[in-house]
Amino acid sequence: MQEKMMGWKCRRCGKVMYPKHERCLGCKGIVFDEVSLGDECNLITYTKLYSLPRGIEISPLTLGIVEFNNKVKALGQITTNKPEPGMKLHPAWGKLRTIDEKEVYGFKFEPITQE
Numbered sequence: 001m002q003e004k005m006m007g008w009k010c011r012r013c014g015k016v017m018y019p020k021h022e023r024c025l026g027c028k029g030i031v032f033d034e035v036s037l038g039d040e041c042n043l044i045t046y047t048k049l050y051s052l053p054r055g056i057e058i059s060p061l062t063l064g065i066v067e068f069n070n071k072v073k074a075l076g077q078i079t080t081n082k083p084e085p086g087m088k089l090h091p092a093w094g095k096l097r098t099i100d101e102k103e104v105y106g107f108k109f110e111p112i113t114q115e
């Protein structure tokens with residue numbers, strides 16, 4: 001069970017990446033430290049997919065690009081039917097889809113309820 005969403009921070013220039021790349025996108029460095037991306041991110045943009053591969057039970061599926069406080073961007077499933085750019089989300093570990101009867105888990109982004 002994985003709960004925290006982690007990124008990789010370049011030891012040479014400090015750039016944080018998600019997902020991991022072979023070489024730093026900033027300086028081509030190859031040594032990274034794993035760092036937490038944090039519990040909160042902002043929705044930048046999203047799209048709704050109506051034609052989905054087999055094994056995804058949600059339709060339409062909302063995919064969004066989020067940005068964490070450390071400027072790292074990530075792509076993932078958004079768990080609300082009313083996404084709005086700028087809304088606050090938090091990463092949550094859960095089932096994404098089923099492939100050949102195997103369940104695939106990963107991070108989704110859930111809205112943080114505003115008081």
Ligand SMILES: [Zn+2]
Pocket residue numbers: 010011012013014015024025026027028029
């Ligand atoms: Zn770097």
